[in-house]
Amino acid sequence: MNTTRFYRNLSDWDLIVQVLHWDGALHERAPWPIVWGAFCLGDGFGKMTGAELRELNTGFDWSHVRDSSESALVDMAAFLRKKLPEILRAGGSS
Numbered sequence: 001m002n003t004t005r006f007y008r009n010l011s012d013w014d015l016i017v018q019v020l021h022w023d024g025a026l027h028e029r030a031p032w033p034i035v036w037g038a039f040c041l042g043d044g045f046g047k048m049t050g051a052e053l054r055e056l057n058t059g060f061d062w063s064h065v066r067d068s069s070e071s072a073l074v075d076m077a078a079f080l081r082k083k084l085p086e087i088l089r090a091g092g093s094s
Contacts (some may be wrong), residue, residue, distance in 0.1 A: 001022070002040055003088055004084055004085060006087055007026070007084055007088075008084060012073050012074055012076075012077035013073060013077075015077050015080050015081065016065060016073060016076050016077055016080065019034075019035065019038065019080050019087065020035060020038060020039060020062075020065055020076075021062065021065075022062075022074055024069050026088075029087055029090055030083075030087045030090065031087070033087065034080070034083045034086065034087060036050070037079060037083075038076045038079050038080050038083075039053070039060060039064065039065065039076075040053060041074040041076045041079055042064050042065050042068040042070060042071045042073075042076060043059075043068050043069050044063055044064035044065060044066060044067030044068040045063075045064050046070075047066075048071070059073050
């Protein structure tokens with residue numbers, strides 16, 4: 001199975017963890033605008049703008065992802081699936 005298909009087939013939560021969590025396999029590979037774009041789709045702290053989120057804990061607090069609603073997680077995962085080719089190209093993977 002190729003790498004893109006492997007990540008595309010992960011559950012929504014597993015894909016989010018792989019890209020957004022500091023321990024995720026794709027976290028270091030993913031370009032920051034993609035990480036931030038997915039993070040901003042979360043609603044763990046309520047629906048906030050990117051500017052409002054940046055003011056919290058220097059901008060990135062995992063609990064915002066962890067505590068997001070199911071619909072926000074679905075949106076985050078859909079965004080990341082769309083960006084997978086770009087993430088994998090940035091990391092030199094196929």
